[in-house]
Amino acid sequence: MEPLVSFSDALRHAPLGRLISIAGHVVEQHWGRYLAEHHGLTSAGMRVLMVLARAGDSTHREMAERCFVRPATLTGIVDTLERDGFVVRQRDPNDRRSVQLSLTDKGREHAQALIQMIHSDRPLTSVDADPAKRAVIREFLAELITTMSDGDLGRLNPDKESADMTTRGSRPC
Structure with missing residues (x-):
């Protein structure tokens, strides 16, 4: 029998794309x-x-x-x-x-x-209360929105990784 994994542990190890999807859903709700x-x-x-x-x-x-x-x-x-x-x-x-x-x-x-x-523009979490982290989050989200808005569905194809994803060691979810 597998040990029970807490919700927060599961989130810490989830692929970034999945976290973005969950976060968008939770924020919308x-x-x-x-x-x-x-x-x-x-x-x-x-x-x-x-x-x-x-x-x-x-x-x-x-x-x-x-x-x-x-x-x-x-x-x-x-x-x-x-x-x-x-x-x-x-x-x-x-x-x-x-x-x-x-x-x-x-x-x-x-x-x-x-x-x-x-x-x-008040912080939503303790993480974005840190100005340096907030700047990184803002840059990431702005690039994500711009990239996903261009209609390039190739970024979602796991067999066609972009250079950005490869250099960061990330894979789409």
Whole structure:
């Protein structure tokens, strides 16, 4: 019978790609609970508020494009935001087919609170409280995002290791 391995020991020995995947999932869950409990929002609803706070009033179609969703998907998100008093819809008097989305005072207040929290840049863990480690983490994540965003699926193919992975002694998960 194999000895029982603790969760933290298992994480210490997991491949880096797996840790990134787990961390992304856990952070998304935590963020979703925070948004729901403290702001009455979903992640999708928060994105709409943030876009409106940044870009100002937008048509339904523009908002769908900015949030990378279909207009039909956005309808349900905006229905909930409107019902909860975060946004208002207004028909364009010159084109009744066009719907303009605007933040309410409540929506603006919640968006500002979220923007301030996101930009506070306070450490998430004891590791990133160390400025030197934080700089390495930031550099790694920025490169990871850039690399994975370029559409090169070859980096995920274990038979086609990149020079970066070979020199670091890492293998994709």
